[in-house]
Amino acid sequence: MAWPVGSDPPRPRGRWRDEAVEAALGHLLQGGVVLAAVLVALGGLRYLLEHGSAVPPGRLFSGEPANLRQIGGILEGAAACRGRPLIMAGLLVLIATPVARVGASLVAFLQQRDRTYTLLTAFVLLVLAAGLMGWGL
């Protein structure tokens, strides 16, 4: 929907005002970060108990094993309470948090019947989903 130049577009009121949506989303993001931090900290403790006296990671690049590169493998390991997958599960929650925010913005723009921004937001969400699937260029 294109607004004629210089005209004043209607501003949504009530629950779906930009400001109200923003405030709710801010709390959603903070909640996601807290959950992610708890998972990462728990996984970190397990990890140090399992590997604490080993040689530190990351000197040489070898790439992570397949089970730490896929959502299924991470969740399986996290369910078994193993340290490294548990940390990765926390990081997945962290990565998903801004994605959820974009998803919520999509709903808000749909409610506002703002076609331009619904399309723009859907496009951003699509690119994010492709990134999470690991589809680079």
Added chain:
Amino acid sequence: MTTTGFTLLVALGSVLAGLLGALTGLGGGVVIVPMLTLLFGVDFRYAVGASLVSVIATSSGAAAAYVREGYTNIRVGMFLEVATVLGAVLGASLAGIVSTAALAVILGLVLLYSAFLSSRPRAEHVVATPDPLAARLRLDGAYPTPEGEREYHVQHVRLGFGLMLGAGALSGLLGIGSGAVKVLAMDQAMCLPFKVSTTTSNFMIGVTAAASAGIYLARGYIDPGIAMPVMLGVLAGSTVGARLLSRTAPAPLRALFAVVIAALALQMIAHGLAGRL
């Protein structure tokens, strides 16, 4: 050194990085990659993966506080995110192809620019004349000031969009929030008041980093043993930093951080040129 010792030292360094990042407004992400590669000898790709994760954590963690201030322009954010996420996917894809030596030099140059920018006062150019494209995209807004609501009109939409494409690519390539390039795009090109551009840029940083973090994760560039102390440390440091000072840091502290960043930048460039990364 054992893994426990490494974890504790990296966590400590990350707390400091997060603290300084919050106090100067540059974000903790800018010094994580130099710290991990230069000080701890971590591979560049793992360092970028860990840094991206910390960038998402700081951005999302600060969102609620920023929202309370009521300056975020969600339309500007969403419109520019189209550019930053495309750039991020491009950058993350290139990260597997470009040599780490070249990446180190690029990161050094971006850090030098950030240091330069943080040492100068930010100039505000709020324009009162509407831009047709910005009006059509409904980008214009108003923000609260002590004298009441003040309107602003977004300028140079295409230039801003192009710069954000670059900011996204740098973010995906180097694991940083690209705050410096975003300031250039939003303050200088698009003429947003900087309270609006700071909060809106924070809104975008997490989404941009999430776009490339997925690719890093799927390619095995995110090591839990490195990302764990970095994420927790930066999050703790930036949270404390934000509590300590609700406004920008005093000039001496900003100058100190600018010097630290410039020194790290020169060292990154030297290591990159010598092929020692």
